[in-house]
Amino acid sequence: MKQELIYQAILSTLAHEATDEEQKIVDGWLRESEENREEYEGMRRMYEKATAPRKPKQFDADRAWKQVADHTIYKKQSWYLSTWVRYAAVVAVVVASGLFFITDWFRADSPDGIDMMAYNEPTLLLEGGDEIDLSGQSFTMKRDQALIKNDADNLLSYEAEGGTDKAKIVHNRLIIPRGKTYRLVLEDGTKVWLNSETELSYPSRFAGTKREVMLLGEAFFEVTPDKERPFYVKANGMDIRVLGTSFNVSAYQDSESTSTTLVEGSVAVSMANGAERTITPSERLAYNKKSHQLSVEKVDTELYTSWINGVYIFKNMPLEEILEKLSRWYDFSVTYQDETLKHTRFSLTADRKTDIDKLLEVINYTSDVKLEKQGKSINVKKQRRIQ
Structure with missing residues (x-):
């Protein structure tokens, strides 16, 4: 019997979705040898660990700040399609109901005409027109x-060098292209993690009674407290006011919605239609720019902030949304042979250090979806399994 069928049957058994025939396959395989039983036990432990409810975690910004440097440069790792990969496959994918576990946003011009696609490396744009390539220097x-x-x-970091509130305030822009991420420390000490395809506009120093930045893309903020000077983020139809807190903002121009996920503190959010809402820790606010609908829900914040550590965590998310986010990290476009495949649901943990070819290999090995990569394009189609 093909090993592939056995592992698919084990996957269904662990997810408590096995048919009578699949259960017979697993039972027979377990009776064959002690080695099989030990291997099954290892898979079961991994599956239970992966699917166990997550306990709320205290966000450790210092740890994340240090870890993120390890994920800023692609590193190829050796890969063996052996017992480990079979474990990963079993713990990995339960299409439409289960779990894909393997360790490893804005194709549009900025509002004022900056072409994001013209940049291949993180670039600092100074007021006056100077551009500085920041990569590796x-x-x-x-x-x-x-x-x-x-x-x-x-x-990239800023420190105030004198000046008064009457001095001219100049704005810089940090452009992060597809396939890159970056970190920024603003003049007031606020830390910002910027995801791929993101633009942040900010003053070289803050003056007056408020601190304000403009975001297009995705960023995580750890704001330095200052009750006298609230911190504002203007993000594609959403204005966020904070005093001192940690939160994630996703505001890609080609996305239907803009969202804010709060880790610590409190933020007040105002939408373009005049609606306002204050959210508390572990809440995610989403604003649909087309329907103008506003929603707030309790979430596992790790799902929306893990990217700052070089990891994406998806739970029961449509394949289209997963590939949309990963395409910004790995810089690829996607086409679908069958539009219905966009709605196939996966739960996925993707580590930035994992080579995209290896990631696709495991998805193909463990699901009925086949992802074929040609250059910087991925074609998604349904694959037939040999019975």
Whole structure:
């Protein structure tokens, strides 16, 4: 009997969805040898660990800040389609109802005409038109009453260098293209993680009674508390007001909705239609830009913030949404042979360090969806299984 059929039957058994025939296949395989029984036990333990309810975690920004540097450069790893991969496959994919577990947003111009697709590396745009390629270099410079530092670990930081509130405030832009991420420390000490295909506009130093930045794309903020100067994020139809907190904002121009997920603190959110809402920790607010509908729900914040550690976690999400997010990390386009495949649901944990070819290999090995990669394009179609 083909090993593939056996592991598919084991997968169904662990998910408590096995047919009578699949249960017979598993029972027979277990009777064959002690080695099979030990292997099954290992799969069962992995599955139970992967599907166990997650306990709320205290967000450790310092740990995340250090870890993210390890995920900023693609690193190829050796890959063996052996027992480990079979375990990953079994714990990995339960189409439409289960779990895909393997460790490993804005194809549009900015509102004022900046072509995001014209940039291949993280780039700093200074007021006046100067552009600085930040990739893999370290420098320190003084500009507009600010000391600007960049290091090779993908971290750009600002420090105030004198100046008064009456001095001219200049705005910089940080452009992060597809396939890249970056970190930023603003002049007030606020830390920002920027995801792929993201643009952030911000002043080189804050002055006056408020701190304000503009976001297009996705970013996680750890805001330095300052009751006298609230922090504002303007994000594609959503205005977010905070005093000191940690939260994620997803505001891609080609997405139907803009969302905010709060980890710590409290934020007040105002929408373009005038609606306002305050959310509390572990709540996610989503605003549909077409229907103007507003929704708030309790969530596992790790699902919306894990990307800052170089990991995406998806739970029971349509394949179309998963590939849309991954396409920004790995820089590929997607076509579907059958539109219904877009709605196939997976739960997936994808580590940025895992090569995309290996990720696709495991998906193909463990599901009825076949992803074929040609250059920077992935074609999605249904594959037939040999019975």
